[in-house]
Amino acid sequence: MKDQKTISGFSKLSKRGKIKWIAKNFFTDPEGVKNELVSYWHNNEDQQKILDGFSENTISNYPMPYGVAPNFVINNKPYCVPMVIEESSVVAAASSAAKFWMSRGGFKTEILNTKKVGQVHFKWEGEKDKLFSNFSTLKAKLINDSKSLTKNMEERGGGIGEIELIDFTDKEENYYQLKVSFETCDSMGANFINSILEQFALTLKNFCIKEKSFEGAEKEVKIIMSILSNYTPECVVRATVSCNIDKLGKFPNGMSSEEFAHKFETAINIAHIDPYRATTHNKGIFNGIDSVVIATGNDFRAIEACGHTYASKDGSYKSLSHCEVKDDEFKFWLDIPLAIGTVGGLTSLHPIAKRSLELLGSPNAEELMGIIAATGLAQNFAAVRSLITVGIQQGHMKMHLLNILNHLQATELEIKSAVEFFNNKVISFSSVRDFIKKKRSKASKMVTD
Numbered sequence: 001m002k003d004q005k006t007i008s009g010f011s012k013l014s015k016r017g018k019i020k021w022i023a024k025n026f027f028t029d030p031e032g033v034k035n036e037l038v039s040y041w042h043n044n045e046d047q048q049k050i051l052d053g054f055s056e057n058t059i060s061n062y063p064m065p066y067g068v069a070p071n072f073v074i075n076n077k078p079y080c081v082p083m084v085i086e087e088s089s090v091v092a093a094a095s096s097a098a099k100f101w102m103s104r105g106g107f108k109t110e111i112l113n114t115k116k117v118g119q120v121h122f123k124w125e126g127e128k129d130k131l132f133s134n135f136s137t138l139k140a141k142l143i144n145d146s147k148s149l150t151k152n153m154e155e156r157g158g159g160i161g162e163i164e165l166i167d168f169t170d171k172e173e174n175y176y177q178l179k180v181s182f183e184t185c186d187s188m189g190a191n192f193i194n195s196i197l198e199q200f201a202l203t204l205k206n207f208c209i210k211e212k213s214f215e216g217a218e219k220e221v222k223i224i225m226s227i228l229s230n231y232t233p234e235c236v237v238r239a240t241v242s243c244n245i246d247k248l249g250k251f252p253n254g255m256s257s258e259e260f261a262h263k264f265e266t267a268i269n270i271a272h273i274d275p276y277r278a279t280t281h282n283k284g285i286f287n288g289i290d291s292v293v294i295a296t297g298n299d300f301r302a303i304e305a306c307g308h309t310y311a312s313k314d315g316s317y318k319s320l321s322h323c324e325v326k327d328d329e330f331k332f333w334l335d336i337p338l339a340i341g342t343v344g345g346l347t348s349l350h351p352i353a354k355r356s357l358e359l360l361g362s363p364n365a366e367e368l369m370g371i372i373a374a375t376g377l378a379q380n381f382a383a384v385r386s387l388i389t390v391g392i393q394q395g396h397m398k399m400h401l402l403n404i405l406n407h408l409q410a411t412e413l414e415i416k417s418a419v420e421f422f423n424n425k426v427i428s429f430s431s432v433r434d435f436i437k438k439k440r441s442k443a444s445k446m447v448t449d
């Protein structure tokens, strides 16, 4: 297809060349868009080169707000948590929940386990018994052949864990799997795991060719793929808050702490019963989780994919958080798999990710897992607290009002009077626009009079 909107050799164009082509072919104001895209380039060329190095065909940067939530006390240690998120209210909610729990013992976190997983998927047409009876010899070869790859990680205390041979032939003809567990210490470990798996695949192929008892079998083994699994149900952190029900304090509209605790527990139970609610409930948790994961240069797609699979582990999609009100005690906790790192990848390359880790006191991976989980729990607490008391719109719309005012390019004075005016009124784009319009026409009338 030859069209103005398609091109070959785009990647070879300079950055300005790419912008020029896009501006000419996709925009009605080429000059405007060119200037706008260039205006987001970093003013330090070296910094821009680092950012460009993360991806391909880069033409500009996409700014996102970088906020912080202070007053998190996690395992008796204070933190100011960096959060990258574009949704208003999230950082305010996290900060408010952090402050609430700060005076009630703070967050406690516990690493339940830290195992990562990878798989070599292959087809074997030969006798099943041959494969299984030779598996211990194969296993020794797999470990031996990958020694040069595991040396550094082993020195840091990690490496390969169990290697299992799994028979899936009842689901897919001749399909087997090598399922491997790994410890990757402070790194997320994707490159480490994938390199080892590809070596395993080679070893498996060679084993079938060279091993005496496998003579003639080389035609029978076919590697399908070798890749880590982003599902890490054994790399889980638990974050908990708890206090005596009396200590929960007072809530809006005269709601007692007792009533709050039971209503809160019911709200969490509902998210365990109904996937429609569970999805929104967990989305609230990921508002907190993703924003810290992004701020620290980790892979939020991997964390999301894993979290949602984990939420379905019992056969239906459920809440990731739990609540128990028992013997005058309110306990609220979150179990979440978090395969993240504090070394390697973007964590040490992205200038702001590096600063985020510094802000958090340069945590190791386990400490960061705890911080991320606590932020997810805080977010969930704040959302459910609003939902069962004043409703979500009050807080949301307050923040939304500021967004609308910014969009309307309101002055400081206009913002102040709009915030006062809409304090107890329903906020919508048109109501705010009309309010500002009236204000401005009144002001211009005063000038002409």
Ligand code: MEV
Binding pocket: 087, 280, 281, 282, 283, 284, 285, 287, 383, 384, 387, 392
């Ligand atoms: C909005 O981003 C998140 C909430 O919908 C979460 C929830 O309903 O629990 C408020």
